[in-house]
Amino acid sequence: MPEWRKDPVVDRWVIIATERAKRPVDFRCPPDELHPGNCPLCVGNEDKTPPEILAFREAESPANRPGWWVRVVPNKFPAVRADERYYSWRDGVYEAMNGIGVHEVIVESTDHEPDLINQTDYQVEEVLWAWRARSLDLRADTRLKYIQIFKNKGRTGGASLEHTHSQLVGIPMVPVDVSQELAGFHEYRRNRGTCVFCDMVQQEIARQERVVMENDRFVCLSPYAARFPFEMWIVPKHHQPDFGQIGEEDVRELAPILRGALGKLDGTVCQPPYNMVLHTAPINVGGEIFYHWHFEILPRLTILAGYELGTGYFINPTPPELAAEALRETAVPAPHQIPTTFKEEVLRYV
Amino acid sequence: MPEWRKDPVVDRWVIIATERAKRPVDFRCPPDELHPGNCPLCVGNEDKTPPEILAFREAESPANRPGWWVRVVPNKFPAVRADERYYSWRDGVYEAMNGIGVHEVIVESTDHEPDLINQTDYQVEEVLWAWRARSLDLRADTRLKYIQIFKNKGRTGGASLEHTHSQLVGIPMVPVDVSQELAGFHEYRRNRGTCVFCDMVQQEIARQERVVMENDRFVCLSPYAARFPFEMWIVPKHHQPDFGQIGEEDVRELAPILRGALGKLDGTVCQPPYNMVLHTAPINVGGEIFYHWHFEILPRLTILAGYELGTGYFINPTPPELAAEALRETAVPAPHQIPTTFKEEVLRYV
Numbered sequence: 001m002p003e004w005r006k007d008p009v010v011d012r013w014v015i016i017a018t019e020r021a022k023r024p025v026d027f028r029c030p031p032d033e034l035h036p037g038n039c040p041l042c043v044g045n046e047d048k049t050p051p052e053i054l055a056f057r058e059a060e061s062p063a064n065r066p067g068w069w070v071r072v073v074p075n076k077f078p079a080v081r082a083d084e085r086y087y088s089w090r091d092g093v094y095e096a097m098n099g100i101g102v103h104e105v106i107v108e109s110t111d112h113e114p115d116l117i118n119q120t121d122y123q124v125e126e127v128l129w130a131w132r133a134r135s136l137d138l139r140a141d142t143r144l145k146y147i148q149i150f151k152n153k154g155r156t157g158g159a160s161l162e163h164t165h166s167q168l169v170g171i172p173m174v175p176v177d178v179s180q181e182l183a184g185f186h187e188y189r190r191n192r193g194t195c196v197f198c199d200m201v202q203q204e205i206a207r208q209e210r211v212v213m214e215n216d217r218f219v220c221l222s223p224y225a226a227r228f229p230f231e232m233w234i235v236p237k238h239h240q241p242d243f244g245q246i247g248e249e250d251v252r253e254l255a256p257i258l259r260g261a262l263g264k265l266d267g268t269v270c271q272p273p274y275n276m277v278l279h280t281a282p283i284n285v286g287g288e289i290f291y292h293w294h295f296e297i298l299p300r301l302t303i304l305a306g307y308e309l310g311t312g313y314f315i316n317p318t319p320p321e322l323a324a325e326a327l328r329e330t331a332v333p334a335p336h337q338i339p340t341t342f343k344e345e346v347l348r349y350v
Numbered sequence: 351m352p353e354w355r356k357d358p359v360v361d362r363w364v365i366i367a368t369e370r371a372k373r374p375v376d377f378r379c380p381p382d383e384l385h386p387g388n389c390p391l392c393v394g395n396e397d398k399t400p401p402e403i404l405a406f407r408e409a410e411s412p413a414n415r416p417g418w419w420v421r422v423v424p425n426k427f428p429a430v431r432a433d434e435r436y437y438s439w440r441d442g443v444y445e446a447m448n449g450i451g452v453h454e455v456i457v458e459s460t461d462h463e464p465d466l467i468n469q470t471d472y473q474v475e476e477v478l479w480a481w482r483a484r485s486l487d488l489r490a491d492t493r494l495k496y497i498q499i500f501k502n503k504g505r506t507g508g509a510s511l512e513h514t515h516s517q518l519v520g521i522p523m524v525p526v527d528v529s530q531e532l533a534g535f536h537e538y539r540r541n542r543g544t545c546v547f548c549d550m551v552q553q554e555i556a557r558q559e560r561v562v563m564e565n566d567r568f569v570c571l572s573p574y575a576a577r578f579p580f581e582m583w584i585v586p587k588h589h590q591p592d593f594g595q596i597g598e599e600d601v602r603e604l605a606p607i608l609r610g611a612l613g614k615l616d617g618t619v620c621q622p623p624y625n626m627v628l629h630t631a632p633i634n635v636g637g638e639i640f641y642h643w644h645f646e647i648l649p650r651l652t653i654l655a656g657y658e659l660g661t662g663y664f665i666n667p668t669p670p671e672l673a674a675e676a677l678r679e680t681a682v683p684a685p686h687q688i689p690t691t692f693k694e695e696v697l698r699y700v
Contacts, residue, residue: 005574005575079657079665092549092553093546093549093550093553094574094575146661148656148657148660148661150655150656150657150659150660151656152655152656155653156653157653157655157656158653158654158655158656159655167656167657169657171661171663175660175661175662175663176530176661176662176663177660177661177662178661180526180662199442199443203442203443203444224355224444225355225444275655275656275659275660276656277656277659277660278660279660296659296660298656298659303505303506303507303508304508304654305500305502305507305508305625306498306500306501306502306507306508306517306625306626306627306648307498307500307517307519309500309625309627309646309648310498310525310527310625310627310628310629310646311496311498311521311525311526311527311528312525312526312527312530313521313525313526315429
């Protein structure tokens with residue numbers, strides 16, 4: 001049974017994932033190569049995944065069969081499990097609880113495409129709706145305090161499957177990084193009475209030095225204290241704490257910015273591995289939450305080594321102003337996936 | 351000029367290293383391979399590094415010539431620079447200061463060896479003395495608040511040179527991860543009146559479940575909430591806040607534990623990349639510091655991806671009890687470097 005374990009000193013919880021325990025011998029050979037053939041995420045291979053939790057699919061098409069365009073399934077090798085009663089224990093200086101949580105995979109295309117950038121804006125909108133639907137649905141489980149949605153691309157980015165997909169992990173505590181951010185938002189408001197992200201967006205748009213692209217509702221910028229070369233944040237221009245609050249207008253404007261940012265990254269640095277991470281308000285914690293949700297796109301061109309792991313600080317060799325300039329100048333490639341007609345008659349889940 | 355930049359929300363400082371600024375084109379090709387020939391750290395190539403800051407060398411041998419067995423030089427491509435007056439500035443929501451700091455390389459062998467494990471315990475002792483000497487010397491610069499000593503091994507571990515070496519970065523703030531640890535130590539003492547690491551060491555030694563090896567003064571254990579497979583911590587059994595406080599007895603007992611831990615790792619998982627990080631008390635900050643220094647050895651067999659970068663939490667597929675068992679059972683290889691006689695007539699720096 002997997003366990004959450006808390007470091008005895010700092011508020012850092014680790015999943016000890018016993019159910020996929022790796023022994024010394026597992027590390028002797030390099031792990032399996034990605035397998036584009038026989039891919040469990042491709043259309044037609046629905047029986048290679050656990051049964052679907054959600055799918056946007058043609059009206060009256062049966063579950064776990066073709067006819068879908070976005071599909072959400074449980075992770076076949078979950079780090080955490082939902083089907084447990086919560087309990088925790090102490091052991092001398094240590095503290096632990098059982099490994100409750102959820103771990104899902106969002107399949108973002110029927111085709112064996114390596115990234116979202118070849119999808120239409122419409123398809124990206126559908127992925128956003130799927131993320132929102134799962135985020136809203138899962139908060140009914142009041143044990144969960146945070147929904148982490150993220151996307152790993154490339155081997156160095158931690159992807160074990162090539163087919164474009166994202167992941168969702170729902171966990172029973174507010175992560176240490178999110179707690180720190182919340183504290184920062186609250187302190188800024190105490191000092192200046194406003195939202196630090198609202199102020200930042202205003203300042204960045206006025207200067208245009210680190211802005212990569214923008215539309216009425218969203219701005220994509222390379223952040224002032226970027227940790228990674230070509231790091232980008234996608235931030236709503238209006239104050240919105242929780243990703244789950246996005247509406248139709250938001251989705252329509254967010255999709256081209258998200259596809260655009262990833263496309264610009266791909267063209268600027270030649271298809272780098274990256275992680276994309278949603279930062280949003282915790283759930284089921286009560287009280288007022290002062291936050292401003294956003295996406296962070298973290299290209300993995302540098303290696304996190306002893307300095308970063310010891311300090312929590314980073315060394316970034318590419319000033320974000322230079323990164324933003326290069327990204328601005330790169331054209332967004334046109335999608336090569338043509339929307340199929342059945343998508344017009346969607347049975348929209350939300 | 352390099353800059354420290356603070357994230358507007360959390361207490362996370364990033365070095366924007368303009369002097370080695372990487373442009374998009376720098377990422378198009380894979381970086382240079384390690385070069386065992388023509389290595390700037392090998393004996394005889396002293397002119398390929400900046401002039402030495404410290405060397406343990408034969409009496410009357412001239413600086414920057416052979417005759418040394420441990421040598422400390424400035425990093426040729428420093429992320430930060432010492433020769434600046436300190437100044438800071440604000441820019442709207444942002445805060446920055448100039449990139450002051452020091453960045454040094456400790457050459458741990460005259461020979462082109464890939465790790466410390468082939469050195470004698472005596473040579474490892476000398477490396478420990480060099481770390482201590484630099485740590486003590488640098489605190490004369492009262493701008494520096496933390497000395498981060500670390501070692502990267504292997505490409506995936508972030509090493510750009512194969513020849514065994516460690517690095518030291520002195521920075522003008524207490525890193526966010528160290529601040530969190532300090533807060534944890536202080537809170538534990540407030541609640542229980544003791545040191546959490548002293549209590550942890552006692553509990554681990556009584557149980558022997560996660561202990562890898564130990565002697566009178568040090569214990570090497572796989573920590574309860576290990577973030578990485580085969581993670582090990584080397585902890586003094588006696589309470590000691592600051593690595594700079596180690597004396598002759600400590601050094602003599604630490605060297606075989608350090609060499610032993612790295613040797614066991616090497617034999618258990620077949621020469622994995624790793625990072626080793628010294629955690630020690632901040633310097634020049636005033637007030638009482640309640641801390642317990644230790645080394646963390648972090649094998650890089652897993653990939654830090656979206657989940658880890660979004661939450662600050664980790665997924666570890668190898669329970670530390672299993673790791674400790676495998677490490678205990680692996681013999682420490684004998685060193686193949688024989689101490690040369692000139693080492694007996696050392697001009698000890700400290």
